[in-house]
Amino acid sequence: MTSAALTATVDLDAIAHNISVLRETSRTDVLAVVKADAYGHGAVPVARAALAAGAAELGVAVIGEGLALRAAGIDAHITTWLHTNSADFAAAIAADLDLALSSRRQLAAVVAAARSAGTTATVSVKLDTGLGRSGVAPDEWADFADDLAKAVAEGAVQVRALMCHLARGDEPDHPLNSQQAARLDDARADLVRVGAAPEIMHIANSPAALTRPDLARDLVRPGIAIYGGAPIPGRDFGLIPAMTLRAQVALVKRIAAGQGVSYGHTWVADRDTTIAVIPAGYADGVPRPASGRLRIRIGDRVVDQVGRICMDQFVIDLGPEAGDIAEGDWAELFGTGADGGQRAQDWADAVGTIDYEIVSGIGARAVREYVGAAADRLGLR
Numbered sequence: 001m002t003s004a005a006l007t008a009t010v011d012l013d014a015i016a017h018n019i020s021v022l023r024e025t026s027r028t029d030v031l032a033v034v035k036a037d038a039y040g041h042g043a044v045p046v047a048r049a050a051l052a053a054g055a056a057e058l059g060v061a062v063i064g065e066g067l068a069l070r071a072a073g074i075d076a077h078i079t080t081w082l083h084t085n086s087a088d089f090a091a092a093i094a095a096d097l098d099l100a101l102s103s104r105r106q107l108a109a110v111v112a113a114a115r116s117a118g119t120t121a122t123v124s125v126k127l128d129t130g131l132g133r134s135g136v137a138p139d140e141w142a143d144f145a146d147d148l149a150k151a152v153a154e155g156a157v158q159v160r161a162l163m164c165h166l167a168r169g170d171e172p173d174h175p176l177n178s179q180q181a182a183r184l185d186d187a188r189a190d191l192v193r194v195g196a197a198p199e200i201m202h203i204a205n206s207p208a209a210l211t212r213p214d215l216a217r218d219l220v221r222p223g224i225a226i227y228g229g230a231p232i233p234g235r236d237f238g239l240i241p242a243m244t245l246r247a248q249v250a251l252v253k254r255i256a257a258g259q260g261v262s263y264g265h266t267w268v269a270d271r272d273t274t275i276a277v278i279p280a281g282y283a284d285g286v287p288r289p290a291s292g293r294l295r296i297r298i299g300d301r302v303v304d305q306v307g308r309i310c311m312d313q314f315v316i317d318l319g320p321e322a323g324d325i326a327e328g329d330w331a332e333l334f335g336t337g338a339d340g341g342q343r344a345q346d347w348a349d350a351v352g353t354i355d356y357e358i359v360s361g362i363g364a365r366a367v368r369e370y371v372g373a374a375a376d377r378l379g380l381r
Contacts, residue, residue, distance in 0.1 A: 004367035005248045005279045010041045012380070013372030014240040016053035018226050021238055026209045028216040029056035031079065031202060033223035035065055040285075040360040041227055041243055042368045044072045049374045050226060051076055059221060063087055066097040079161070081126055082134060089113040093121045098160050100124040102134045104144050107151065114156040123148075124161035125191070125198065129183040130176055131167040141187065149194035162188050162198040163221070165205065170232050172211040181215050206231035228336075229355040230345045241343055243359055244335035245366060249298070249327050250313065251277040261315050262307030267292060274322035278305075278331055281312040285361035286333070293350040297332040297341035298325060334358075 022030050032055040038046035047058055047069055057077035060066050066080045080092065081100035090113045092099055101107050101123055114121040125148065128135030136144045151157045164184050168174040184203055191197055200218035209220035210231060225231050228241035255261070255275055260268045278296070282288040286309050294305035296316050306317045318325055337343040344355040370380040 005250070006284060006366045007246050007369050008040070008362050008366040009244045009246065009369045009371055010045065011240070011242050011244070011372045012045065012049040012370055012374035012378070014228055014242040015041075015046055015049045015226060016372075016374050018228055018239050018242070019050055019053040019055050022206075022209050022220060022222050022225055023054055025237070026204065026213050026216045026220040028213075029219050030054070030209075031057050031059050031219045031221045032226055033059045033221060034069070035059065035061040035223070036360045039224065039227050039229075039356065040362045042370070043069060044074070045368075045370050045375070045378065045380055046226070047072075047074055047076075048378050052374065052377070056219065063089075063092045063097065063099075067091060067095055070095045070097075077160075079124055079163075081124070081163075089121070090117060093117055093119060096122065098122045098124055100126040100161070100163060102126045102128075102136055104136075104140060104147055107144065107147055107157075111151045111154075111156045120155055121157045122160050123157045124163055125159065125187075127162065127164045127184060127187050129164040129180040129187075131165050131180075133165070135164060141190070145190050145194050145196065148191070149196045152196045159191070159196050159198045160200065161219075162191065162201045164203050166203065166208055166215075169205045169207040169212075172207065172232070177208065177212060177215065181217075184217075210237050224356050227359060229359065233345060233349075241336050243344070243362070245280075245333040245362060246330050246335075247278045247280045247333060249276045249325065249329045249331060250279045252318070252322065252325060252327050260307075262291075262310060264308055266308050267306040269317075271320060273320050274318040274325075275306070276316050276318055276322075276325060276331075278314050278316060278333070279312060280333060280366075281310045281314060283311045284363040284365050285358065286314060287347065287351045287353075287358075290347060290350045294333075294347065295340075295342050297335075297339060298329060299323070300339075301325075302340040 032050035034043045059079045061082040066078045079098040126135045202219035204215045204220040206222040206225035209222045228239045288309045291309045334342045344358040347358045348355045
């Protein structure tokens with residue numbers, strides 16, 4: 001066991017299982033999204049595990065994330081789709097990253113970088129089909145398509161994919177999902193007509209990959225589902241949460257009835273009891289608004305978190321009879337939900353957010369450990 005007092009244990013067998021579920025359900029290939037350090041799970045280990053489990057390629061948000069994967073020796077196809085004026089397109093082209101472009105300005109910058117390097121850049125086209133976020137705007141589309149065709153004819157770029165992102169994918173029957181897919185299909189026809197046909201198309205995110213195989217096109221592009229999260233809360237897709245957050249008990253002590261706990265004494269003991277201090281707080285991704293709403297598994301018990309969650313620590317109530325709970329014992333903050341423990345989704349429900357935010361917000365003080373046969377095969381433990 002590590003000497004760290006706070007660990008995020010990532011089961012790479014769970015990652016592999018979830019990739020299999022996504023491939024089988026969508027009936028197509030998987031582009032595994034490993035942005036934001038693989039939603040807090042560790043981009044390089046997760047990328048390797050996902051590829052070994054059958055993912056066809058990878059996706060990240062920003063160029064730096066793609067360059068880090070290349071530096072780790074990962075040579076799979078990598079798409080990156082969020083760029084600013086300061087984006088290092090030259091480095092991305094040199095690393096053979098697929099640059100998904102959202103505007104004429106971005107296309108012009110990539111063309112200039114490719115010309116300067118005397119090479120051909122691989123690009124994808126990201127179209128705004130209704131999300132109202134990144135993607136080529138409808139009123140810019142015709143000019144963008146013409147610019148792209150000229151760049152293809154020049155040999156400055158080759159078009160790998162046409163993609164968009166669903167606005168209401170977690171509402172599988174909402175008509176906008178099909179409307180967005182139809183707009184993407186129409187855009188493909190436009191690109192074919194001007195001589196800039198994409199090799200593939202992809203639109204389906206985690207919920208669509210699991211519920212709308214008709215939207216799969218050539219790839220699905222799941223994120224949270226890879227990590228066993230809930231793309232549609234309340235529905236069971238057979239996914240396994242990959243991360244378990246644990247902490248060692250820092251202190252156990254008795255307090256008397258009437259004693260308040262933590263800042264503001266928002267919780268006051270109604271009887272003599274035993275409390276334990278857990279060395280994790282909002283600096284580590286434990287949401288402060290969840291104060292008094294979490295349940296923590298320790299030993300064979302599940303107990304209440306009490307009082308206000310602080311930057312580095314929070315308190316649990318072990319009750320009048322603490323049993324054999326001692327300093328140094330391990331508490332499970334969230335995990336698979338087995339044996340009464342909580343999942344990241346339970347934390348999300350407690351504060352009115354999504355499990356994406358919970359797992360991606362687990363801080364650097366939580367040492368990542370990797371377990372499972374997949375971790376052994378990859379030499380990660």
